[in-house]
Amino acid sequence: MAERIVLALGGNALGNSLIEQRLAVAAAAVPMADLIQAGHELAICHGNGPQVGMIDLAFETASRTVSSIDAMPLSTDGAMSQGYIGFGIQKALYRELRDRSIEKMAASIVTQVLVDPNDPAFTNPAKPIGSFYTQEEAEAIMQADPSLHFCEDAGRGWRRVVASPEPQEIIEIEVIRSMIECGHIVIACGGGGLPVIRDGNGLIPWEAVIDKDFAGELLAERIDASLFMILTAVDQVALNYGKANERRISSMTADEATAYIAEGHFAPGSMLPKVQAAMRFARSRPGRRALITSLSRALDGLEGHTGTMVTA
Ligand code: ADP
Ligand code: MG
Numbered sequence: 001m002a003e004r005i006v007l008a009l010g011g012n013a014l015g016n017s018l019i020e021q022r023l024a025v026a027a028a029a030v031p032m033a034d035l036i037q038a039g040h041e042l043a044i045c046h047g048n049g050p051q052v053g054m055i056d057l058a059f060e061t062a063s064r065t066v067s068s069i070d071a072m073p074l075s076t077d078g079a080m081s082q083g084y085i086g087f088g089i090q091k092a093l094y095r096e097l098r099d100r101s102i103e104k105m106a107a108s109i110v111t112q113v114l115v116d117p118n119d120p121a122f123t124n125p126a127k128p129i130g131s132f133y134t135q136e137e138a139e140a141i142m143q144a145d146p147s148l149h150f151c152e153d154a155g156r157g158w159r160r161v162v163a164s165p166e167p168q169e170i171i172e173i174e175v176i177r178s179m180i181e182c183g184h185i186v187i188a189c190g191g192g193g194l195p196v197i198r199d200g201n202g203l204i205p206w207e208a209v210i211d212k213d214f215a216g217e218l219l220a221e222r223i224d225a226s227l228f229m230i231l232t233a234v235d236q237v238a239l240n241y242g243k244a245n246e247r248r249i250s251s252m253t254a255d256e257a258t259a260y261i262a263e264g265h266f267a268p269g270s271m272l273p274k275v276q277a278a279m280r281f282a283r284s285r286p287g288r289r290a291l292i293t294s295l296s297r298a299l300d301g302l303e304g305h306t307g308t309m310v311t312a
Pocket of ligand 2: 010047269270
């Protein structure tokens with residue numbers, strides 16, 4: 001049965017250097033085209049952590065030596081990353097689909113996502129982004145601009161930390177929905193979307209990073225998808241992950257997932273948000289389900305051969 005599917009693709013799976021990215025995106029087009037060829041409708045949301053880091057560092061470095069170049073705000077870095085990652089996916093899908101005599105088009109939407117400036121996440125910014133600094137450099141920057149926060153990041157140096165608020169609304173949702181209804185493939189909410197808050201009739205960018213797993217979940221609800229697929233580096237979710245008694249699970253209910261979370265099976269910042277997003281989607285309406293699996297095994301997972309299916 002043909003389904004409407006939202007794919008959330010891990011940013012780390014997209015590679016770090018430009019050549020890695022090109023190869024990773026070309027490889028990603030194959031499982032995406034498998035799903036399209038099987039008759040499914042697709043909206044694609046992707047991560048951008050390494051890519052935003054690269055853009056931010058490039059402008060920051062250039063701004064120190066070229067007076068006409070400014071360091072970029074996070075929102076502009078994010079918009080650039082949505083553009084060039086989307087371009088890569090469009091190019092790769094164009095070729096892959098035509099190689100299979102499928103005439104469908106994919107296009108990217110630079111997507112803004114509304115956040116609540118009173119979100120509790122803003123009182124405790126915790127998401128590390130951008131380049132590494134020494135403690136002295138970080139303290140000097142914080143003194144010059146008290147709105148910026150820095151933290152020590154896992155022994156690797158000091159990094160800027162920003163809040164990771166909940167996505168409230170996808171501003172361009174009607175555009176995305178009409179593209180899907182017309183049979184096009186949409187790439188949207190890249191990097192979790194560009195966070196904005198309302199300002200009268202306008203929108204203003206807000207320094208934050210939205211988790212792409214939660215933005216993808218909201219996208220899946222808003223376009224009334226039946227399946228939300230979170231594609232990452234592992235084939236299945238595991239209990240006791242990385243330990244001798246590791247056990248992979250092929251399905252769990254949202255209640256079972258709640259119990260596993262309480263037992264601490266899913267690492268915060270990596271598997272935990274995926275499981276939470278999957279549960280949220282499964283509970284959002286009867287019949288909806290979410291699948292966590294690897295990119296290369298997306299179709300296998302959909303056919304029940306691998307992956308972890310999360311149901312209400
Ligand atoms: P993405 O870039 O796709 O968001 P992340 O690195 O954020 O990927 O999250 C996926 C990673 O979560 C896996 O590669 C794995 O190392 C880690 N992980 C943590 N806990 C678990 C678990 N219980 N089962 C499987 N993987 C887990
Ligand atoms: Mg992640």
